[in-house]
Amino acid sequence: MSDDGKPDRDRTPPRTRTRTPTTPAVAVVDAQTPGNVGTIARAMKNFGFEELLLIDPPELDPDGEAYGFAGHARDDVLPNAVETTFDDLVANYHTIGCTAVTNEDDDNHVRFPFSTPADLAERLPAVDGPTALVFGRERVGLTNAELARIDEICSIPASEEYPALNLGQAATITLYELRELALEGGRTQLPDLERVRAPEPLLERLYDQWDDLLVELNHPEEKREKTMRMVRRVYGRVDLTEREATTFLGLLRRATERPDRKE
Known part of the structure; x- marks a missing residue:
């Protein structure tokens, strides 16, 4: 200039x-x-x-x-x-x-x-x-x-x-x-989202916990397979982070244990 x-x-x-x-x-x-x-x-x-x-x-x-x-x-x-x-x-x-x-x-x-x-x-x-x-x-x-x-x-x-x-x-x-x-x-300043996606073993534990909750809630047995498939599809679309999956797992585990009933 x-x-x-x-x-x-x-x-x-x-x-x-x-x-x-x-x-x-x-x-x-x-x-x-x-x-x-x-x-x-x-x-x-x-x-x-x-x-x-x-x-x-x-x-x-x-x-x-x-x-x-x-x-x-x-x-x-x-x-x-x-x-x-x-x-x-x-x-x-x-x-x-x-x-x-x-x-x-x-x-x-x-x-x-x-x-x-x-x-x-x-x-x-x-x-x-x-x-x-x-x-x-x-x-x-x-x-x-x-x-x-x-x-x-x-x-x-x-x-x-x-x-x-x-x-x-x-x-x-x-x-x-x-x-x-x-x-x-x-490359931009944004993180690589694939790197923060929750690992598959953790997601499988989350799905297992959902399955346990359905049993605890007496969800009709004939509907459980379809419900679990819907749960997988929803979580699959959103790409949960490890922190999110861990938080949901804890909430579901507490809901499955039904502490209010035990008290």
Whole structure:
């Protein structure tokens, strides 16, 4: 970033910067407000994206709202943004234009066919070369003339009555769906739920305790098999943790012992 707050035009050309081949760059065309640029930079930081390309950006004052909205992205993503031109963008990248308005069929090829962000997550790794997600202006998005020069179209599924999203929202949703292309191994701060699932021997003890309770309650014998199958299916769907299974086991054991009757 130069001293006047503008992205540096003299940086290494985007196509030669070091990055994972399948991690898309994020390009913003003619953003009207610095705050939206900062919001997009923050979303990039959230989901592991690093390369921010700006076409005709507003002034990005280090003391202004772009840096105020960027969170920790003010330290790297935003100051490392590269200002480029639309011509250079379409010449050097496989471009994906993001728009809320699509055509319904191939009578008009400008906004059709289109993919959802989830579709892109499965397909973009097969693209051999640098890719860029392209977002347009806050009010009108990308023009038909710009979309006509872009390689493919992406649209976020939304309400038919009001599909338009603001620029920051659209970028955040799209980057979230594509996070596995940017985060190493798709890793996030969330724990691996498979690691905390209760071990099978403990679950079997839980089921045995349920069976004992049904006997203690004089549940009709002809219904017990069906009831136990339902219990297994319910617990099987929720993936109990070890702590949860142990707690339920203790409660069921106490219920089976019927301490109130013994007193």
